[in-house]
Every structure is written in C-alpha cells, then in structure tokens.
Amino acid sequence: MSERDYLAERFEEHRTHLRAVAYRMLGSVAEVDDAVQEAWLRLSRADAAEIDNLGGWLTTVVARVCLDMLRSRKSRREEPFTPEAPEPVATGPSGASPEHEAVLADSVGLALLVVLDKLEPAERLAFVLHDMFGVPFDEIASIVGRSPEAARQLASRARRRVRGGGAPDSDLGRQREVVEAFVAALRAGDFEGLLAVLDPDLVVRADMPPAPPSEVRGAATWAKGAISYGHLVRLTQFALVDGAIGVVVAPQGRLVRALRFSIADGKIAKIEVIGNPARLGELEVSMMD
Secondary structure, three states: OOHHHHHHHHHHHHHHHHHHHHHHHHOOHHHHHHHHHHHHHHHHHOOHHHOOOHHHHHHHHHHHHHHHHHHHHHHHOOOOOOOOOOOOOOOOOOOOOHHHHHHHOOOOOHHHHHHHOOOOHHHHHHHHHHHHHOOOHHHHHHHHOOOHHHHHHHHHHHHHHHHOOOOOOOOHHHHHHHHHHHHHHHHHOOHHHHHHOEEEEEEEEEEOOOOOOEEEEOHHHHHHHHHHHHHHHHHEEEEEEOOEEEEEEOHHHOOOEEEEEEEEOOEEEEEEEEOOHHHHOOOOEEEOO
16 A cells, blocks of 8 residues: 555545534535645645654644635625535435435434624634644644634624523523433433433443543433432533533542533533543533522
8 A cells, every 4th residue: 555545545544534523614515625625735745754643633724724714704794694405415326325414313403503604713713623623722722823812702792692592491591400400310210200301313422531531322222321320410500611501520629520511402412521631621611599
C-alpha cells in the first residue's frame, strides 16, 4: 500500500465524524461534501508524520473551513437562510451510504438548524463544537482566534439564544417536572415509570474516564442497565448545566458528575453523562432549589 493510499484509508475512518460536524455547522449536505473534501486536500498536502492526533487535526480543519464558509455566506446573503431537508447523497446500488445515515442519525432537526443560522459564525462554531461534540474551549479558541474564556462566552451566548429561539420544551418548570419524574422512577426502581418519561429513541452519551466515551441508543436498552444504579440518585442535585436542565453529583461542593438532558414533547430525548474532569471544569453549573 502506498503512503497516499494509507493516508486515504485513515481519512475514511474519520469521514463520518467530519460530516456530522460539518452538517451541524452548515446545514447543507452539498456544502458538507465541499468542506470534507477540502479537509482531505489539506491533509494530502500536510506532513502527516507530524500529526499526533489525526481525528482532532481533521476536526479543527473542517471547523475552520466551515467557519470561513459561514462568514462568506453571511457576507453575501441578504435573505435569511432556511435549511432544507438533507439532500440525498449519491450512493451505489447497495442503498443509503453509511456516512449519510450517520449524518442524519441523531439529527439536530431543521427547526434547530434555523435557530443556529441566526447565530454569528463564531458563536455557532463554539456551540456546535463544545455542546454537541465536547471539544475543549482551548481548542475552540485557537480556531476562532480568541482566548479560551472568550470562546466559552461565545458558546454561552449562543446557548442562551438557542434556548430562547424555539428549542423544544423551553419552559424550565416543565423540564424540571420531567426530570423529577425520571429521578423518582430511578430511585424507586420503577422500570415502567422510567420508560414513561424517556423517548423510545433516547440517545445517551457518556464520557466517564477511564472508560472510553460511549453511546447507547434506545430507551429500553439503556433503562435496563440504569435501573440497577438507582440508589446513586440520592446523591444528585438539580442544576442548570450549560443552560440546560440537569442533575449533578457534587459532594462537599466538588463536581464529580453531571447529567444534562434534552427534552422534547414531554420526553427525555437525550442524556449526556459527564464525568471527565476536563469537561466538568468547563461546564457552567447553576444549582436549583
């Protein structure tokens, strides 16, 4: 295998992730393909031997390309951009491409894409990379050319605008009721009660070192394992985690775990379980009575 073929093979290992990042940044599959292709061109011209973390390097490149595309789009566009439904990706006779399926899986939804498009490009990048993909603020800062604290503020400002711009179940009181029912079901070991507050297509992402980041899909699948840990719920406190309803475990004021919930139509659609100390240190946490 030639060096170029080997590099292309390694690039393909990251294509699904890169397309997912670009789609959330751009909202257009046609532009996504352009951004990912540009990342490949830059990689093919780089000295790959000096790249320690290829996935991180490629994510940074795609983010910078998307940022330039957003800025160009904003400078030339007079009418508001309305994202279209994702266009079909050209595929062979075997059917839908796995890359396309991955981009559409766990879709942020067209309504949220419309809200994201109202953000400034740097705000959108900070929000997408940090809140959706867990990229640290020091890495985001290098992309937008600002300090880590300024990058944090970009994400925070974007988060407030997203929460106030049509996100499902934006009423914190209603969200808390749903999470309280979730906590009560876990505490009681009530499997059926737990399923009643979970969206059937629930997505749970966990970042709990030393285990690698993981993802579980499906309410029933996740609930079967979660119910056995219900006794730990007594340690939790309600909080706003990066502006979203959540619960935290903070013995003696030291944050050791945070759960952030996304709620739609009265059901918990996504749970993010964060135990990575680096990520915990970047969270904005406000305790709730």
